[in-house]
Structures are given as structure tokens and as C-alpha cells.
Amino acid sequence: MKQALEAVSALEKHLGRETPPHHGWGAALDLVAPRRRSSNQTPGVSRLGTEGPDTFVNREPHELAALLEAEQRSGSRVALLRKLAAWWRPRLEQDGGLSRGRRMLDEQSVDQLRRISGVSQELADRIRLFALGEPVIPVGRAALRVGCRHAWCELDSDLEEWQAWLRNWAVTAEIELWQLVLWIDEVGSRWCGPQPHCEGCPLAEFLPPGGPRDPEV
Ligand code: SF4
Secondary structure, three states, X not given: OOOHHHHHHHHHHHXXXXXXXXXXXXXXXXXXXXXXXXXXXXXXXXXXXXXXXXXXXXXXXXXXHHHHHHOOOOHHHHHHHHHHHHHHHHHOEOOOEOOOOOOOOOHHHHHHHHHOOOOOHHHHHHHHHHHOOOOOOOOOHHHHHHHHHOOOOOOOOOHHHHHHHHHHHHHHHOOOHHHHHXXXXXXXXXXXXXXXXXXXXXXXXXXOOOOOOOOOO
């Protein structure tokens, strides 16, 4: 990708920098059961996030559903969160994610995370990047759309090729992986949905001649 640096500059100029993610159980909770946004209220500290995964292992499902709803989260995520908490407890420290000195989960732990019912490959990779701080790249619809429409990557490329494209972009432009992923998510939700709305998009100046390619994603 030739314009990696320029594209990152445009993203930063239009969207600004995000606050670095706080790794740990609270971040995993926010990924699985994000808080509903209220137009006039900033969400307070999450008790369920700070208490750690034990709450989800020890309490009854109906209690957990009520606690989730009290934090403006979907109570329907209880079953998944209980399984994730059971996975989390034996291998991760409650506050900071990975045990001291470890940078990556072992293969068996990754495999068990991906096998949890309701955890897609993308969600597993988001948990690893945002909640555990691993240098793993989640590839979602927004990345697929942006990459294909700009001819930066091919739709029939495999996951490793997509991850390599994003990793190279981040390395070349010297930007943190998590920041690049959040910017692409934002571009996807504001401009690059099922139909591209390129006017005003930070990446519009990097479109190929003739405009966006048209892969159905
Ligand atoms: S310029 Fe168009 S195709 Fe490119 S990311 Fe923005 S909306 Fe999508």
C-alpha cells in the first residue's frame, strides 16, 4: 500500500486520536456487551468491569442479566460472558490481562477462546487486541470494505493476507494497531457501509481511478 503514511495522516486529521485502551476484563466486557449510548449521559464507572470475571462465574444468570441491564448493557449476553469468564479466570490476571512477562496467549488458550459459542474469529481477535494487548489484528467488514474498494487488498485473500495488509499499513505509518483498527471501524460506520458514501470520507482522496471498486461484502 503506497499511501500508508498519507492515509494515516488523513485519518488522524479527520478523526483525531483515540484514548489508548485499558486492557483487562472491563475491556472484554465492553466488546461483548457494549453499553448503550445515551445522548446526554456519560456512563459512570462499570462495577461489572472492575469486579472482574468472578462475578460472572459466581452469580446466577438472572442476577447477571439484571446487573448488565442496570449498566445499559444487553442482558442477552449473559451466557457468552459466563463462558468467557470461565475461560479468563485460570489463565489471566484480573486487572491487566496477560500474566507478567507474557506477550501472547499460548496456542491452546487461543483455540479454546475461539471455540466458545458466540465468539467469532473477529471477536476473539478483538478481545486479544483490545482486552489483552496482544499484537493481533481483527479483520471485520469495515476493513474488508475499505481494503477492497480501494484495491488495497483482494476480497478472496485469506485472513493472513488481510492481517498482513493491515499490519504493513500500521508498521509503515508507525501507528499503533489498535488505533488503525478503531479508525477503520469509524470509517466503516460513518461512510463505508453496504454502500460507500465517499463524500467527506477521510480516505476519499485515496480512491483508485474511477472511484471505489464494487465487491459485495
Ligand atoms: S472513500 Fe469511499 S470507499 Fe473509501 S473508505 Fe471512504 S466511503 Fe469507503
